[in-house]
Amino acid sequence: MRQRAVRDQQRLDSGAVSSPKDLESLQREITSLAKRQGDLEDVVLEIMERRESAQERVAELTERVGAVQAKVDDATGRRDAATRELDAEAAVVAKDREVVSGAVPADLLKLYDKLRTQQGGVGAARLYQRRCEGCRLELNITEVNDVKAASPDTVLRCENCHRILVRTSESGL
Numbered sequence: 001m002r003q004r005a006v007r008d009q010q011r012l013d014s015g016a017v018s019s020p021k022d023l024e025s026l027q028r029e030i031t032s033l034a035k036r037q038g039d040l041e042d043v044v045l046e047i048m049e050r051r052e053s054a055q056e057r058v059a060e061l062t063e064r065v066g067a068v069q070a071k072v073d074d075a076t077g078r079r080d081a082a083t084r085e086l087d088a089e090a091a092v093v094a095k096d097r098e099v100v101s102g103a104v105p106a107d108l109l110k111l112y113d114k115l116r117t118q119q120g121g122v123g124a125a126r127l128y129q130r131r132c133e134g135c136r137l138e139l140n141i142t143e144v145n146d147v148k149a150a151s152p153d154t155v156l157r158c159e160n161c162h163r164i165l166v167r168t169s170e171s172g173l
């Protein structure tokens, strides 16, 4: 379009067009082309402004993504460290359990494992102040008397939750 305007202007300046009607038409075209060029320049300017604001937004979002990623990295690092700690602790506990379970009679260990599976991971509970610490229920007087009468190596069970009851000096008997 710009080339056409230049060409028109050159034709006008060269004097090759002599008819007043042609001159007028050429002049009109030059004016019209100039106006269209102005309009297009406005459009280009607007597009450039929009591109600039889009670039700013991209930069802003990129920065936010970076910040979120840093948080994710930090949380992942802490999670991994905690997992390693728990794994190490689990290994120690598993070893301890192996030692302890080696000293427990096989049939009692079998009962304990069965109860543990049934009772959400707790197969034995301490009897503390006449209360089963597995289900938190207090033993009634008959149960207390039964416990009192039982020999020390009798395996006691909670009447309520069926867990193995472990007697201690604080059982309240």
Ligand SMILES: [Zn+2]
Pocket (backbone or CB within 6 Å): 125, 132, 133, 134, 135, 136, 137, 158, 159, 160, 161, 162, 163
């Ligand atoms: Zn119980």
